[in-house]
Amino acid sequence: MSAARSSILRIVDVPPGAADRLACRLPYRASGPFLLASSVIAAAYGSSFILPEYMEILGLEHEVAGFIISSGMVATIVCCCLAGRLAQRIGIMPTMAAASVVMALAMAAFAAAVLDARLAYAGGMLVGVGWSVLFILSPLQIIRHLRPTARIQHLTILSGAQMAGLGLAAPLGHFLTEYTGSMAITYALFAIACVIATICIGVAGHAMLRIPSVPMPHIEVTLVKTIALLRHATAAPIMMIAVAACIFSGLSTYQSAYAAARHLNPDLFFVVFTVTSVALRFSVAHMLDRVPVERLALTLIIATGASLTLFIVNPGNELLYILAAAIFATGYGLSYSTLNGIAVNLAGEHGLSVPVASQIFTLAYFLGSFGFPVLGGKLIYEFGINAMLLTLLGATVLNGVLAATLRPKARIGSL
Structure with missing residues (x-):
């Protein structure tokens, strides 16, 4: 979720003198609806974390939920490569609005799975399409209007809004299911929320038309550039984010199964994870450039390993569950921006394309x-x-x- 921070800081080259006419902050009439839409769409994506329970209600096995979620992988990869090209044709905000509609259709397909379980596979594909486009384009819309010195703060806020929606999706889904008595109705409500998010994107886009901006350059991911990246030191952080994404998706998707086996409440994990992650992203982001990134990456990995060990040995203790969730949020919550910074810095040191490195990094994240x-x-x-x-x-x-194996010379703050 931290792609909104360090992965795009060098994608836009501001022409000389253009920075003076860019804004220091976005007006609330633009940022408010935009952040609300970002949270809602992230929550819709996060609703996939309760799919295993939904499939069990429908009389299917847990592994079916895994196949449904993974069915969107191919669509995600393709859309990651095509999102920028489409946005250049019709605009970033119209493309994001279209992606929001796709997310609404995905939630509607999940809701209709109560009638025909095969529709859930269509929902998985549509989630891959909608979320990948929104995840890549939303930070670009932010930075094109802001001075370089103002971007990190606003992108961190965007990242926090997305994480809030993502982490609170499961508890909200459980609450709505208990209130309505049907998980299908819960997904129908998520679909309605995505429609509202589409309207919010339109409102924000209209407000942003009045704000000075810089043109976006054409960025194309090619096989030649990808191979060049993976043949150099950038391969290590790219592989690491793919592995980290596997850890996050595995623990989140099957958290309900874990909690049931330990007689715990899975909502506790998501609430603690979300609060800790969001708090960290807002409180320590400005301090990351003071720590050597290779040391920071290793520390975060150790924290992740410690949290997984606690999950394994926990017999069902609630306090231990909270501690494990908080440590996992610390280890994983800061790893994306750290590894992303390493990847783009290494690309620059080797004379490779920084924008392509960022996009390949994001693709690796989605793969995992x-x-x-x-x-x-x-x-x-x-x-x-x-x-x-x-x-x-x-x-x-x-x-x-x-x-x-990482020995980067640069620090995150040099991006």
Whole structure:
């Protein structure tokens, strides 16, 4: 979720003198609806975390939810590559509005799965389309209107809004399901919320028309550039974010299964994770440039491993559950921006394309997020929840090994 921060700081080259006419902040009439829409769409994406429960209600196995979520992986990759090209044709905000409509259709497909479970697979595909486009384009709309010195603050706010929606989706989904008595109705309400988000994007877009902006350059991801990136040191942080995304998606998607096995409330995990992540992103972002990034990355990986160990050994203690969630939020919550900073800095040091490095980094994140639930579901079905957690712990060890190979000269603050 932190792609809104460090991955795009060098994508836009402001022409000489143009920075003087850019705004220091976005007016509330533009930023308010934009942030609200971002939170709502993130919550719609986060509703995939309660899909395993929904599939169980429909009489299906947990692994089916994994297949549904992973069905959007191909669509995500394709749309990540095409989002910028489409936005240049019709505009960033119209493209985001269209993606919001796609998310509404995805939620409607999930709701209709109570009639035909096959529609859930269509929902998974549509989630991949809508979320990938919104995730990549929303930070670009922010930075095109702001002076370089003002971007980090506003992008951090955007990231926090997205994380708030993402983390609160499961507790909200459970509350709505308990209130309405139907998870299908809950997804229908998410669909309505996405329609409202589309309107908010339109309102924000209209307000932003009055704000000075800079033109967006054409950015194209090609096979040649991708291979060049992966042949150099940038391969390590790109691989690391893919692994980190696997850990996050596995623990989040099957948190209900874990909590049920330990007689805990899964909403507790999502609330603690969200509050901790959002608080950290707002409080320590300005301090990250003071720490060597390779040391910071390794520290965050160790924290992630410690949290997974607590999840494994916890027999069902609520306080231990809260502690594990908070430590995981610390380790994972700051890892995206850290690894992203390493990737783009290394690309610059090797004379490679920084924008393409950022986009490939995001693609790797989506690969892990959408790809792992299939494996996670199979592990739970065959061997139980602890087998999946041990696999995630092994993945954390792999990231630790990769982190030990990092020797970047630059710091995050030099982006």
